[in-house]
Amino acid sequence: MSIQWFPGHMNAARKKAAEAMEKVDLVIEVVDARLPEASCNPMIAELRAFRQRPCLKILNKTDMADPAVTAAWIAYYNAQKGVTAVALSCKKPADVARVPKLALQVAPHRGTALKPLRMMIMGIPNVGKSTLMNALLKKRVAAVGDEPAVTKTQQRLYLGNNMVLTDTPGMLWPKIAHxxxxxxxxxxxxxxxxxxxxxxxxxxxxxxxxxxxxxxxxxxxxxxxxxxxxxxxxxxxxxxxxxxxxxxxxxxxxxxxxxxxxxxxxxxxxxxxxxxxxxxxxxxxxxxxxxxxxxxxEGDEEEEEEYDWRNAPDHRSGRD
Known part of the structure; x- marks a missing residue:
């Protein structure tokens, strides 16, 4: 059985995320600790690499995952260039409270009143992005549900005076290879x-x-x-x-x-x-x-409209 699911709104969200990445300092990627690599959207890694943005990779739902295997995954991701990995539960306030400090450590050149740290939260559907967003802001700003693809639009919110969060809809990729x-x-x-x-x-x-x-x-x-x-x-x-x-x-x-x-x-x-x-x-x-x-x-790729972020305007001077 080969499962594929790429609703129309995800293609639009992918394009908007590619455009917004230019003005982001850090990507917070949320994955499911029970299937960390399977729940990584390969398009996110490609987009980060093109824009040269570091990643704070959050293995969420760690309280439901095998702790020994989670430790192995954290070591695996921390060995990758530009990636800082942490395991936590977005439903635990003490865990979420660690995220801003970790983000500042990943992007120490930002985080002041003049140069706020600009973060984009990304990930596939139903891994806990909205739960993390709400917990960070300590109020309900993103819909949370048990069904995937609850969030369908991008929104930009302020976390204190020195941090800006951009929440994105959950995105899968057009063809799941395995x-x-x-x-x-x-x-x-x-x-x-x-x-x-x-x-x-x-x-x-x-x-x-x-x-x-x-x-x-x-x-x-x-x-x-x-x-x-x-x-x-x-x-x-x-x-x-x-x-x-x-x-x-x-x-x-x-x-x-x-x-x-x-x-x-x-x-x-x-x-x-x-x-x-x-x-x-x-x-x-x-x-x-x-x-x-x-x-x-091989040769079974479905034709679809592609958004080539490599040809998108690259105003890197806006990164500060």
């Missing part, structure tokens, strides 16, 4: 429900959890995992919860929905779906011509 990335994003509710089949996403998620977090599945649902695959796990959820349809068969659809909700809410425990090592292995597999999915993706 099917497993699309499934991880779907499992974590970063794509619209119209772009996925919950039963297939739940089966994928169950297969992933069987590999590293079987003990959490057993603790949550109380069944023996011996010999199980992803389909059997979802059927087991149906059996344990008594989900049946007319005729007595398991209600696989309802069980899949409940299983995904358990993961998304953190009820299953602290889970991370990818590690730096597993990511490297994934990329290596797609560089091999022996990967049929990689071959199928």
């Amino acid at each position: 099917p497993s990335d699309g499934l991880m994003l779907a499992a974590s509710h970063a794509v619209g429900s119209n772009a996925l089949i919950e039963e297939e996403v739940a089966t994928f998620l169950a297969d992933q959890l069987l590999q590293r977090y079987g003990h959490l599945l057993a603790a949550r649902y109380g069944f023996d995992l011996a010999g199980m695959d992803g389909v059997a796990v979802v059927e087991g959820v149906a059996a344990k919860r008594g989900f049946r349809i007319k005729g007595g068969e398991y209600d696989f659809e309802k069980a899949a929905h409940v299983f995904l909700q358990d993961y998304r809410s953190g009820a299953l425990g602290r889970i991370t779906l990818e590690t730096p090592t597993s990511r490297a292995e994934l990329l290596a597999s797609y560089q091999s011509t022996d990967n049929p999915e990689a071959l199928d993706d």
